[in-house]
Amino acid sequence: MSKILKLFSGSGAISIIAIVLGLIVGAVVMLIGGYEPLLAYKSLFSQVFGNTYDFGETLREITPLILTGFAFAFAARAGLFNIGGEGQFIVGMTAASVIGIKVHGLPIYIHAPLAVIAGGLFGGIWAALVGYLKAKRGVNEVITSIMLNWIALYLANFIVRHFLLMEGKQRSEDILPTASVSFPWLSDLMDSARIHWGMLIAVLCSVFFYYFMWKTKQGFELRAVGNNPNAAQYAGMNVGRNVVKAMFISGIFAGLAGAFQILGVFHYQSIMSGSPGTGFDGIAVGLIGMNNPFGILLGALLFGTLTYGSAGMSFGAGVPPELIRIVIGSIIFFIAAQGIVRGIIKPFYFKRKKEKVL
Amino acid sequence: MDWVTTLGQLMNTTLVFSTALIFAALGGIFSERSGVTNLGLEGFMMFGAFAAAVATYYAEDAGMGSAAPWIGLIAAIVLGVITSLIHAVASITFKADQTISGIVINFLAAGATLYFVKLIFDGNGETPLLTQVFNKVAIPGLSSIPIIGEGLFHNYPTTYIAIVLVFVAFYVLFKTPFGLRLRAVGEHPSAADTAGINVNRMRYIGVMISGALAALGGATVTLTTTSTFAHNTISGQGYIAIAAMIFGKWNPIGAFGAAAFFGLSQAVRTYVTLFSWSKDIPQEFIYMLPYLLTIIVLVAAVGRSAAPAALGQPYDPGKR
Structure with a gap:
C-alpha cells in the first residue's frame, strides 16, 4: 500500500493544482463570455449529484473512459504512443455486437462473457497489428494507428449495414438478452440508469495493470523497453516481442471499453457518421492520470464528471457545454507544463526535489 | 462523358480536396524539422477554420465584397500564430512533453471554437452561411490545355497558393541559411547551439510558421468547401495531414505527393458511382481504401521513417 501511495506523492499535488488552475481558466473564459462561473460550476455538480439517475449515468460515462485511459497508458509505459484507442474501441464494439446478435442458444453466463472476451480480443488484435508493423517493418505507430482508426470505422459500418442491420434503420438489431451485461438490480436502484458489470471489470483492470506492470517480470521488460529500447535489447530482451505484447494488452482495454458500451449501455450498434471519440478522450484521461492505473481511475472520474455535468451547466447557467473541453485542455496543459505549476507553488511548499521514478 | 473531361475533373477535385492537407502538412514539416512534434495540427486547423468563418462574416457585413474571404485568410493566420504560442511556450520554454502539448491544442480548439461560435451567434452551433467565399479562377490561356487545363489551371486561389508554397517551403528549408538552421536545430540542437544558433528561438519560429500554415489549411476548408464553421468542419484532416507529413x-x-494521394482517394469516391463496373462496390470499402493503401505503401516501400533526430526532445543545454 505504501508503494501505491509513493506512486502518487509529488505528482499528486501537481495534479490537484493543475485541476484548480484549469477550473480557474474555465471561469475566466466564462467571465469573458458574460456568464456566471460560480453558478455554472454549481449547476455542473448538481447535475451529477442531484439525483440517483444522473449519478448512475455519470458512472456509466466514466466506465469506458477508465478503460480507454488504460489503453493509452499501458502502451505509453512501453514507450509507444497509442493514438489508435479509437479504432480498437470500435473494433471491440463490433465484435461484441456480432457475437451478441448472431450467436444463439447460449445461456447468459456463457454468452455475455463470450461477447465481452471477443470485444477485448479483437481490440487487442487490432492494436497488435500496429505493434507488429512497428516491430517488423519499423513503421511509425502513430501513422498506422490513425489509418486503422478510419479503417475500423468504415469496417464497422460495413459489418453493421450488411450483416446486422435492423430493417429500415441506421442501426443494428438489438443484442440477445443473454448477451447483456446490464446490472438490472443496481439499475433499478438508480432509477434505471444504465449501470453494467463493466464498471467492476474496469476497476479490477486497474489492479491487473498495477500488478502486471510493477510486479511481474514481463511488466519490468515492458517498462525497460519503454525507457530505453537499446539498453533493453543489450540486456537480452526481445524488443519487438515486447512492443507487440504491449500493444496487444493496450488494445484489449480499449476493445473491452467498446464491448461494454454495446452490451451494457446501448444494446445495439449504430452506423456511425464519425468516430465516437471515446478512444481520443482516453488519451486525455491517461495524461491526467499520469499513466498510473490509480491516477487514471481518478482522471476518468474527473473527466466523466465534468463531461456529464456540462449539460447541467448549460441548463443552469446558459454556458455552452463546450467550455468543459477548454477546462480539460487547460488541466492537461498545466499537468504537462509542470514548470508553470512548480513556479506557482514554489514559494509555499517545495522541499523535496526528486527525480520522477517511473 | 468522355475520358478526357473525366480525367481533368478528377484531377481538379483531387486538388480541391488536397489543398487543406497540403497547407497543414507543410505546417507540420516546419515544426517537426525544428524538433518540435506537432500533434496539434487538427487544433490549428480548427482555429483557422473558425477565424476564417467569423472574420469573413464580419467583413461581408462591413461591405467588403469579394475582399472578405481574404480578410478571413489573414484572420486565420493571425489566430494560428497566436494559438501556436501555447504549444511553443509549453513545449519549448517549459519543456513539456510535446505530444501532450499538441493534444492540449486539439482539446482547447474543439472547446474554444464552438464556445465562441455559440457566444457570438446567440447559441447557434454553426456560423451563418457565408456568401462571399472563394470561386474557382481559370488562368487565361493555360486553362484551355486539355486535361491539365481543367485539372490544374481552373481552381481556387487557395489551391494555387498551396502549390506555390510547396516549392517555397522546399526552397526555404533546403536552400537558405534559415532552413539550414531550422533543420540543424531539429537534428542536433547542441551542435547548432555551439555554432551560435539560438535553438529555442528557431523552434519558436518553426512552431509559429506551423500554426499559421495549418490554420490556413483550416480556413481553406471553410472558404472553399463548407462556407460555414461547425463542429464537424474539421474532423480528422489534421491527423491525415500528420500522416501525409510522415508519409x-x-x-x-x-x-505534397502524399496529400494529393489522399485528395485523389477522396475525389474517387464521387466518381466510382458513375461507372457501371464500380458502382456495386460497397461504399465503405471505397472510403477505407486510402487508409489501407497508405499502410500497404508504408509497409512495402517506405519502411523506417526518417524523422528529424531530435524530434520530441526539449533542448536542455546542460545535458549532453
Whole structure:
C-alpha cells in the first residue's frame, strides 16, 4: 500500500493544482463570455449529484473512459504512443455486437462473457497489428494507428449495414438478452440508469495493470523497453516481442471499453457518421492520470464528471457545454507544463526535489 | 462523358480536396524539422477554420465584397500564430512533453471554437452561411490545355497558393541559411547551439510558421468547401495531414505527393458511382481504401521513417 501511495506523492499535488488552475481558466473564459462561473460550476455538480439517475449515468460515462485511459497508458509505459484507442474501441464494439446478435442458444453466463472476451480480443488484435508493423517493418505507430482508426470505422459500418442491420434503420438489431451485461438490480436502484458489470471489470483492470506492470517480470521488460529500447535489447530482451505484447494488452482495454458500451449501455450498434471519440478522450484521461492505473481511475472520474455535468451547466447557467473541453485542455496543459505549476507553488511548499521514478 | 473531361475533373477535385492537407502538412514539416512534434495540427486547423468563418462574416457585413474571404485568410493566420504560442511556450520554454502539448491544442480548439461560435451567434452551433467565399479562377490561356487545363489551371486561389508554397517551403528549408538552421536545430540542437544558433528561438519560429500554415489549411476548408464553421468542419484532416507529413518523409514535395494521394482517394469516391463496373462496390470499402493503401505503401516501400533526430526532445543545454 505504501508503494501505491509513493506512486502518487509529488505528482499528486501537481495534479490537484493543475485541476484548480484549469477550473480557474474555465471561469475566466466564462467571465469573458458574460456568464456566471460560480453558478455554472454549481449547476455542473448538481447535475451529477442531484439525483440517483444522473449519478448512475455519470458512472456509466466514466466506465469506458477508465478503460480507454488504460489503453493509452499501458502502451505509453512501453514507450509507444497509442493514438489508435479509437479504432480498437470500435473494433471491440463490433465484435461484441456480432457475437451478441448472431450467436444463439447460449445461456447468459456463457454468452455475455463470450461477447465481452471477443470485444477485448479483437481490440487487442487490432492494436497488435500496429505493434507488429512497428516491430517488423519499423513503421511509425502513430501513422498506422490513425489509418486503422478510419479503417475500423468504415469496417464497422460495413459489418453493421450488411450483416446486422435492423430493417429500415441506421442501426443494428438489438443484442440477445443473454448477451447483456446490464446490472438490472443496481439499475433499478438508480432509477434505471444504465449501470453494467463493466464498471467492476474496469476497476479490477486497474489492479491487473498495477500488478502486471510493477510486479511481474514481463511488466519490468515492458517498462525497460519503454525507457530505453537499446539498453533493453543489450540486456537480452526481445524488443519487438515486447512492443507487440504491449500493444496487444493496450488494445484489449480499449476493445473491452467498446464491448461494454454495446452490451451494457446501448444494446445495439449504430452506423456511425464519425468516430465516437471515446478512444481520443482516453488519451486525455491517461495524461491526467499520469499513466498510473490509480491516477487514471481518478482522471476518468474527473473527466466523466465534468463531461456529464456540462449539460447541467448549460441548463443552469446558459454556458455552452463546450467550455468543459477548454477546462480539460487547460488541466492537461498545466499537468504537462509542470514548470508553470512548480513556479506557482514554489514559494509555499517545495522541499523535496526528486527525480520522477517511473 | 468522355475520358478526357473525366480525367481533368478528377484531377481538379483531387486538388480541391488536397489543398487543406497540403497547407497543414507543410505546417507540420516546419515544426517537426525544428524538433518540435506537432500533434496539434487538427487544433490549428480548427482555429483557422473558425477565424476564417467569423472574420469573413464580419467583413461581408462591413461591405467588403469579394475582399472578405481574404480578410478571413489573414484572420486565420493571425489566430494560428497566436494559438501556436501555447504549444511553443509549453513545449519549448517549459519543456513539456510535446505530444501532450499538441493534444492540449486539439482539446482547447474543439472547446474554444464552438464556445465562441455559440457566444457570438446567440447559441447557434454553426456560423451563418457565408456568401462571399472563394470561386474557382481559370488562368487565361493555360486553362484551355486539355486535361491539365481543367485539372490544374481552373481552381481556387487557395489551391494555387498551396502549390506555390510547396516549392517555397522546399526552397526555404533546403536552400537558405534559415532552413539550414531550422533543420540543424531539429537534428542536433547542441551542435547548432555551439555554432551560435539560438535553438529555442528557431523552434519558436518553426512552431509559429506551423500554426499559421495549418490554420490556413483550416480556413481553406471553410472558404472553399463548407462556407460555414461547425463542429464537424474539421474532423480528422489534421491527423491525415500528420500522416501525409510522415508519409512524405518530412519533405515538402513528398508531403505534397502524399496529400494529393489522399485528395485523389477522396475525389474517387464521387466518381466510382458513375461507372457501371464500380458502382456495386460497397461504399465503405471505397472510403477505407486510402487508409489501407497508405499502410500497404508504408509497409512495402517506405519502411523506417526518417524523422528529424531530435524530434520530441526539449533542448536542455546542460545535458549532453
